[in-house]
Amino acid sequence: MANLTASQDKPQGTQVPKRFAIVLIVGLIALGVCVLVSLAFGSRAMGLKEVLDGLFRPEVDSYSASVVQKRIGRTVFSLLAGGALGVSGALMQAVTRNPIADPSILGVNTGATLFVVGGIAFLNIGSANEYIVLACIGAAITAIFVFGVGSLGRGGATPIKLVLAGAATSAALSSLISAIMIPRAQVMDQLRFWQVGSVGAATWDDIAVFSPFLIVGILIAFVTAPALNALALGDEAATGLGVRTGVLRLVASAAGVVLCGAVTALAGPIGFVGLLATHLVRLLIGPDQRYLIPMSALAGAVVLTVSDVIGRILGSPGELEVGIVTAFVGAPILILLAMRSKVRSL
Amino acid sequence: MNNLTTNNTIAYIMAGRRQRSRRYWGVTTVLAVISLLLCFLMLYFGNTIYSIDKIARVLGGEQIKGATFAIHTIRLPRMLAGLFAGFAFGVAGHIFQTMLRNPLANPNVLGITTGSSAAAVYCIVILHTSEAVVSVVSVAAGLVTVTLLYLLSRRRAFSIGRLILVGIGLDAMLSSVITYLLQKSASQDVPAAFRWLSGSLNGSKLEELPPLVITVLVLAPIILLLGKHLSLLELGEQSASSLGIHTDRTRIALILCSVCMIAMATATTGPIAFVSFLAGPIARRLVGVGHTNIIPAGLVGVILVLAADLIGQFAFETRFPVGVITGILGAPYLIFLLIRMNRKGDF
Numbered sequence: 001m002a003n004l005t006a007s008q009d010k011p012q013g014t015q016v017p018k019r020f021a022i023v024l025i026v027g028l029i030a031l032g033v034c035v036l037v038s039l040a041f042g043s044r045a046m047g048l049k050e051v052l053d054g055l056f057r058p059e060v061d062s063y064s065a066s067v068v069q070k071r072i073g074r075t076v077f078s079l080l081a082g083g084a085l086g087v088s089g090a091l092m093q094a095v096t097r098n099p100i101a102d103p104s105i106l107g108v109n110t111g112a113t114l115f116v117v118g119g120i121a122f123l124n125i126g127s128a129n130e131y132i133v134l135a136c137i138g139a140a141i142t143a144i145f146v147f148g149v150g151s152l153g154r155g156g157a158t159p160i161k162l163v164l165a166g167a168a169t170s171a172a173l174s175s176l177i178s179a180i181m182i183p184r185a186q187v188m189d190q191l192r193f194w195q196v197g198s199v200g201a202a203t204w205d206d207i208a209v210f211s212p213f214l215i216v217g218i219l220i221a222f223v224t225a226p227a228l229n230a231l232a233l234g235d236e237a238a239t240g241l242g243v244r245t246g247v248l249r250l251v252a253s254a255a256g257v258v259l260c261g262a263v264t265a266l267a268g269p270i271g272f273v274g275l276l277a278t279h280l281v282r283l284l285i286g287p288d289q290r291y292l293i294p295m296s297a298l299a300g301a302v303v304l305t306v307s308d309v310i311g312r313i314l315g316s317p318g319e320l321e322v323g324i325v326t327a328f329v330g331a332p333i334l335i336l337l338a339m340r341s342k343v344r345s346l
Numbered sequence: 347m348n349n350l351t352t353n354n355t356i357a358y359i360m361a362g363r364r365q366r367s368r369r370y371w372g373v374t375t376v377l378a379v380i381s382l383l384l385c386f387l388m389l390y391f392g393n394t395i396y397s398i399d400k401i402a403r404v405l406g407g408e409q410i411k412g413a414t415f416a417i418h419t420i421r422l423p424r425m426l427a428g429l430f431a432g433f434a435f436g437v438a439g440h441i442f443q444t445m446l447r448n449p450l451a452n453p454n455v456l457g458i459t460t461g462s463s464a465a466a467v468y469c470i471v472i473l474h475t476s477e478a479v480v481s482v483v484s485v486a487a488g489l490v491t492v493t494l495l496y497l498l499s500r501r502r503a504f505s506i507g508r509l510i511l512v513g514i515g516l517d518a519m520l521s522s523v524i525t526y527l528l529q530k531s532a533s534q535d536v537p538a539a540f541r542w543l544s545g546s547l548n549g550s551k552l553e554e555l556p557p558l559v560i561t562v563l564v565l566a567p568i569i570l571l572l573g574k575h576l577s578l579l580e581l582g583e584q585s586a587s588s589l590g591i592h593t594d595r596t597r598i599a600l601i602l603c604s605v606c607m608i609a610m611a612t613a614t615t616g617p618i619a620f621v622s623f624l625a626g627p628i629a630r631r632l633v634g635v636g637h638t639n640i641i642p643a644g645l646v647g648v649i650l651v652l653a654a655d656l657i658g659q660f661a662f663e664t665r666f667p668v669g670v671i672t673g674i675l676g677a678p679y680l681i682f683l684l685i686r687m688n689r690k691g692d693f
Binding site for chain 2: 150161169178196327330332338
């Protein structure tokens with residue numbers, strides 16, 4: 001009884017996680033630094049002064065000013081896309097109650113890509129809006145399929161079953177993508193970034209089309225966060241707390257699918273960002289979704305932008321697609337999670 | 347009376363054994379015939395179709411304008427690469443699956459082929475080394491990948507699920523390394539990319555083949571000899587050691603041989619998707635359990651690679667690399683297998 005009153009006095013839910021303020025500040029500083037770095041590096045590296053001059057006093061050196069201007073679009077897009085992927089990863093993990101859910105591991109990215117590539121090849125689509133719609137449909141179908149296969153049998157959707165279903169589906173879909181692309185070798189160059197994601201080709205128009213999807217997805221994520229906390233206790237407990245688990249799962253996973261579908265439509269399949277971002281954040285501030293989701297957005301933005309910069313440095317004079325970098329940086333998290341987990345939970 | 351029953355039982359067992367043995371040899375013969383037929387078709391089909399007589403004469407060493415070039419430089423190396431790589435993938439995949447007692451635990455899913463592939467790409471496109479060096483390095487890389495896999499997934503208790511998860515993670519990392527190397531090398535041409543990402547027989551050269559051929563010819567008999575123990579290992583660690591097998595030694599020897607074969611095949615043709623995964627289960631379905639299906643698995647591997655390559659070359663307007671075809675054929679089967687395993691509750 002005493003316990004009960006105590007918890008009513010100070011409901012656990014309202015507690016701000018330890019270190020949240022510090023982590024937030026550090027995260028924002030990191031974000032600022034990576035914006036500057038992203039503006040500075042590329043086939044022509046610039047000093048901080050040049051970047052700042054280019055940004056605020058374009059009259060000093062019109063050439064660096066134009067380079068910086070060019071890079072602004074790319075940087076903004078990679079921040080937004082990274083944020084979307086971070087939130088998408090967090091939502092998928094919460095909905096499946098599974099620490100290794102991530103759009104790329106579940107094959108959702110590949111499904112979105114297949115639909116876009118198929119749309120370009122057979123339906124002659126060409127606008128960003130159409131890309132996004134098709135990508136979302138592809139992502140949704142793949143998500144449903146993978147989750148369906150992964151949750152068959154005893155124990156429901158265990159991590160190992162989901163990962164295997166995702167990897168198998170992803171392999172099947174990428175073979176189909178190759179089969180669609182090879183006969184169209186002449187347009188291969190335009191299509192190529194569909195195999196490995198890249199943020200380099202995004203334009204301001206793309207960003208304008210992308211933003212509404214991003215905003216809707218993130219709003220849904222914020223609204224459902226408290227209910228997702230309840231879901232973490234298990235379906236029965238969540239129902240007991242007044243959560244309609246079916247509706248919640250549907251809404252939250254729809255948001256996750258739209259976020260990752262929209263990114264994939266414009267940037268191709270970028271893997272492991274969600275996994276990396278959410279686990280980094282969970283390690284720092286714990287599992288409360290109301291803090292985890294926004295911080296995952298921040299972390300995702302930082303991870304993707306930094307990866308893009310690394311890709312530009314490693315790939316110079318050209319550039320390395322960001323999807324390659326994120327796979328290399330993010331896949332170890334999967335290995336780590338596999339090493340840490342108990343045999344039973346696999 | 348009692349004696350009679352015993353005799354009957356023995357007769358029953360013997361009859362069953364004979365029947366299984368007959369089925370084994372029957373299936374193996376059919377598979378071998380199909381493989382030979384496919385080998386012939388690989389030589390027969392092409393831009394120009396030569397008569398059987400001409401092909402035989404060219405193979406015999408006679409110089410015939412056009413035909414000699416087409417067969418000796420293009421079709422024969424392609425056929426041999428497919429033949430030996432297919433056999434290596436099939437056998438090695440089967441060994442892994444049997445030893446780990448899980449069809450999903452094969453060099454493809456576990457990232458071992460990708461490790462060899464990454465090393466081969468590094469040697470070929472960055473260092474421009476000779477074939478011999480490429481072979482040695484890719485075998486070494488395969489062994490390193492296996493060791494890493496073992497060390498990373500060895501915790502207090504061994505778990506096949508953990509091994510597969512770690513393998514998928516390693517595979518993702520190593521694939522990104524391959525893509526990076528391909529970009530760095532500026533050899534942006536699509537055939538090269540496909541060879542190293544999903545496997546292709548395009549551009550196989552006769553002088554590149556000896557390492558693979560020698561490896562297969564030397565290691566396949568060794569695997570066959572050790573394979574007698576394989577069916578006992580399949581019963582589980584304890585039963586096998588109580589039947590007098592040095593489980594660790596046999597296991598390590600088998601893994602070493604398999605990894606060498608798979609690495610050599612990968613260094614020659616790239617990681618042809620799903621062959622090492624499909625061959626074992628298909629062979630088992632054809633032959634049945636109770637045999638060490640090493641040779642049937644190898645032959646199924648050959649058939650898969652050669653048939654997929656013929657389909658990829660001639661069935662469509664555009665030529666598809668063999669890996670894309672095996673990928674499209676293999677992935678649905680993988681999903682089907684997953685559904686069945688999940689239903690049965692194997693995980």
